[in-house]
Amino acid sequence: MDRLANTVRPYAWGSTTAIPQLLGVEPTGEPQAELWMGAHPGAPSRVDRGAGPLALSEAIAADPEGHLGKAVLDRFGPRLPFLFKVLAADAPLSLQVHPDLAQARAGHADEEERGVPIDAPHRNYKDANHKPELICALTTFEGLCGFRPEREAAGLLASLDVDSLKPYVDILHAQPEADALREVLTALLSADPVAMAETAAQAAAAAERLADVDGPLQNAYAAYASLARHYPGDPGVIAAMLLNHVTLQPGEALFLSAGVPHAYLRGLGVEIMANSDNVLRCGLTPKHVDVPELLRIVRFEATEPGVLRPGSVEGEERYETPIEEFRLSRYVLTEEGDRRRIPSRTPQILLCSEGSAVLRSATDELRLGQGESAFVPAGEEAVLTGKGTVFRATVAV
Structure with a gap:
């Protein structure tokens, strides 16, 4: 298991206070729009394996099956197939749509063939993937x-x-x-x-x-x-x-x-x-x-x-969607003695959104305060205890 160090994206529409309040840090006065958790190349989370900070994307690339598990590796290749965020909007985001998988592949191939630079402002398809998404409210x-x-x-x-x-x-x-x-x-x-x-x-x-x-x-x-x-x-x-x-x-x-x-x-x-x-x-x-x-x-x-609204499956409150790349769920721990065994088949990111929690495996223990997150590789048996709310982002295969 790894505690994650995550990047905050300062888009103009972001709140100046919401993410700092979640993280328990002083606001900078600048908008803080998104906290990224995962292995997206734009802002991968960082882990510390003893030799200094390492991008989670690099850690996965060095041992894809060990981090992702065989099922996820076979289905999606050597990458974490989801991106997890905290989003804090204080002004409207753009009105937008996302393509389906076939449209994304065709659009990306077309722009590549025409030589449209990947960072061109008129580029529509920066990759060949679709972008279904789920937003779950922490406030109104x-x-x-x-x-x-x-x-x-x-x-x-x-x-x-x-x-x-x-x-x-x-x-x-x-x-x-x-x-x-x-x-x-x-x-x-x-x-x-x-x-x-x-x-x-x-x-x-x-x-x-x-x-x-x-x-x-x-x-x-x-x-x-x-x-x-x-x-x-x-x-x-x-x-x-x-x-x-x-x-x-x-x-x-x-x-x-x-x-x-x-x-x-x-x-x-x-x-x-x-x-x-x-x-x-x-x-x-x-x-x-x-x-x-x-x-x-x-x-x-x-x-x-x-x-x-989530449905409960053995103490895990799941938000069901028809997407394989991700699944979102949460654990609401109401008393210090509450204990949840975390499914271990797929890779996952756990985010403590309220209160605190302790994540224990056979060889490790991580304490997560509000706003802190951890990556748990596939196959790692872990138990969650504490008093608070912990969101679980994983793959639905």
Whole structure:
């Protein structure tokens, strides 16, 4: 077992206080957006094996089967197939979608063949992998996830009473769901920027007014108005109004599959995903938006954002998803004498999100305080005790 030293990514949308508070350190005054745990080449965790810090990715590369186990190695090759994060949003992230595996492989191969530099700002596919992900709230967490039914989206846009939105309302009423959503999103992202900035400003002002009126969409209006304050004039503000607004309470989660447009708005959560950087953006960002490729990837269908709550399996609370690369679960230890035996077949990362815990194997013992994490290789028998909450990230094979 190894205690992990992890990297904090300072993206502009991050909270200045949430991750420092979790880690028990003083804030720097700068945004701290994501704490990365795993072996992603962008910021691998570090372990200390007696000869100084070693990247977890290097440790795995030196002995893939010993760290990953034969089943994971055979299925995914000599790499940890997931990335585990703590995410702390104090401002909205970009509105985005992720490709499925076939799309990622084809897109990556195409860009490689065309010689698009891997660090080019217009590069869409930095790797050949898909990026399904799961976000689990540690605090109240707001996000946008999946298209609303077309008539519900039409009603929301109509309620803003903005003349330049009326053609979109008519499309949503007149056409089948997939055609209507595609045509409206295409029109929004292809519109004249000056005209769209004025439309977005009028829509934001209307959302601000409606956020003060009691009703089932009050919180959604407030969220859309907040988006407009962060991204004035961005067509993504209107595109966001086509999506479901979701509020998670601590312990609740959302699974985001390929092609589903989404954005995180604010809150602290743990996130697990397949080990990929592939993102196609729809708006709410100064970064590159490849409209034709985006429209090819987006699934134009209404989806109910199913809020996940864990099911208990022998004291382990699991968030079930249809993905092999990862599984997220947690142990809630309510008394000092609580004891959980950790399954050992696959590699795993354990994060203490609250309280403290002790991780014991036949040869080692690690004490994890709040915000601390450990890597446990496949085959390592371990027992968890303590009083607190520990999240377990592993592989679902």
